[in-house]
Amino acid sequence: MASSASSAAAAATPPEPLRRDRILSSKLYLDVPGSKAPVVYSPAYDIAFLGIEKLHPFDSSKWGRICKFLTKEGHLEKNRVVEPLEATKEDLLVVHSESYLNSLKSSLKVASIVEVGGSILSAKLALERGWAINVGGGFHHCSAEEGGGFCAYADISLCIQFAFVRLNISRVMIIDLDAHQGNGHEKDFANDGRVYTLDMYNAGIYPYDHVAKRYIDQKIELVSGTKTEDYLDQLDKALKVAESRFQPQLIVYNAGTDILDGDPLGRLKISPQGVVIRDEKVFRFAKDQNIPLLMLTSGGYMKSSARVIADSIINLSNKNLIELGSQLG
Numbered sequence: 001m002a003s004s005a006s007s008a009a010a011a012a013t014p015p016e017p018l019r020r021d022r023i024l025s026s027k028l029y030l031d032v033p034g035s036k037a038p039v040v041y042s043p044a045y046d047i048a049f050l051g052i053e054k055l056h057p058f059d060s061s062k063w064g065r066i067c068k069f070l071t072k073e074g075h076l077e078k079n080r081v082v083e084p085l086e087a088t089k090e091d092l093l094v095v096h097s098e099s100y101l102n103s104l105k106s107s108l109k110v111a112s113i114v115e116v117g118g119s120i121l122s123a124k125l126a127l128e129r130g131w132a133i134n135v136g137g138g139f140h141h142c143s144a145e146e147g148g149g150f151c152a153y154a155d156i157s158l159c160i161q162f163a164f165v166r167l168n169i170s171r172v173m174i175i176d177l178d179a180h181q182g183n184g185h186e187k188d189f190a191n192d193g194r195v196y197t198l199d200m201y202n203a204g205i206y207p208y209d210h211v212a213k214r215y216i217d218q219k220i221e222l223v224s225g226t227k228t229e230d231y232l233d234q235l236d237k238a239l240k241v242a243e244s245r246f247q248p249q250l251i252v253y254n255a256g257t258d259i260l261d262g263d264p265l266g267r268l269k270i271s272p273q274g275v276v277i278r279d280e281k282v283f284r285f286a287k288d289q290n291i292p293l294l295m296l297t298s299g300g301y302m303k304s305s306a307r308v309i310a311d312s313i314i315n316l317s318n319k320n321l322i323e324l325g326s327q328l329g
Helices: 002-010 016-025 062-074 096-105 113-131 157-164 184-187 226-246 272-286 305-318
Strands: 131-134 172-176 195-202 218-222 248-256 293-296
Touching: 016 157, 062 305, 096 226, 113 131, 113 157, 113 248, 113 293, 157 172, 157 184, 157 248, 157 293, 195 226, 218 226, 226 272, 248 272, 272 293, 272 305
Parallel strands: 131 293, 172 195, 172 248, 195 218, 248 293
Antiparallel strands: none
C-alpha cells in the first residue's frame, strides 16, 4: 500500500546532504537582467526525430511557434526571452537515481534536459518577478524512478527541490490542469507536507495511476467529454477550496492544452477561449494572494495548441496579470 510506495521512493532518494550539495553547486540558477522578460525558451526545445515526429501525436515545434507568435505580433521582443542552460547529470541526480538515468536511451535525452533547466530557472524567476513562464516543461508523468507518457525527466520535482534549497521556501502548491493525472510529481512528494497538489484531470484516460491518486491533496476527476462551462465552474470551486486549505510561497502551474476539444489524447471538450479563461483564473488566483507563479505548458497534441497558448499569454498581458514589456523602459 502507501508505505511500500513511500519506502521505494525513499530508497531512490539521494541523501539530503548530497542532494543539497548538488543543488548548491548547480549552474542552472542564472542571474537574469531586468531587461529580460521571465519567459524561458531555447530553440533546443524544438526537436525532430528524423521524421518520426510526423507520426507522433506531439507537435515537436509547438514551443518555437508560441514564441514566434509572440515576437512577430509585437508582444515580446526576441532578445528579451531567457535561454536556459542544459541540466547536467549532477543536476538530474538531485531527484533521479543513477540507475534510472542509465536506463534512458540517448534519443530521449535530446531536448528535455534543456527544458528541465528551463523549469528550474523559471522557479527562481517567478520568485524574483512574481511570475514566470517556461515555454515547455511540465513532464508530470515522470517520477524519480520511472518515466512515462512522453516524460523522461521529472522537471516539476526538480524545480521544487531546487526552490526548497536555493530560494529558501517550504510551501509549494502544484496546480495541475493538464488533461492527464500528474502521477509523477504525486509519487515524488507522497506524504510531503511541504507540497500541496490540486489535480483536475480526465479520470477515463492514461495513466490510471491509483497509487499516485492517494497522494493528491485535492482531486477533481472529470469525465470524457466535459465541456467548457462545466470545466470552468469546477475550477472555480477547486481554487476556492485550495485557497482555504494551503498558503503556498510558490505555485507551479502545469497548464496543459490537451484539454482542448479535439485533442486525440485528452478527450475533453474545452474551447480555445476556455483555455484562455482557465489560465487567467489561475494567474488571478495567484496575484490576488501575492503568490509567485511558474507556468509550464505541458501536454497538448494538436497543431492549434501553440496559437491557443500564445493567445492566452497575450490575454494575461492585456489583463495586467503579467508584464511582457521591458522593466527598464
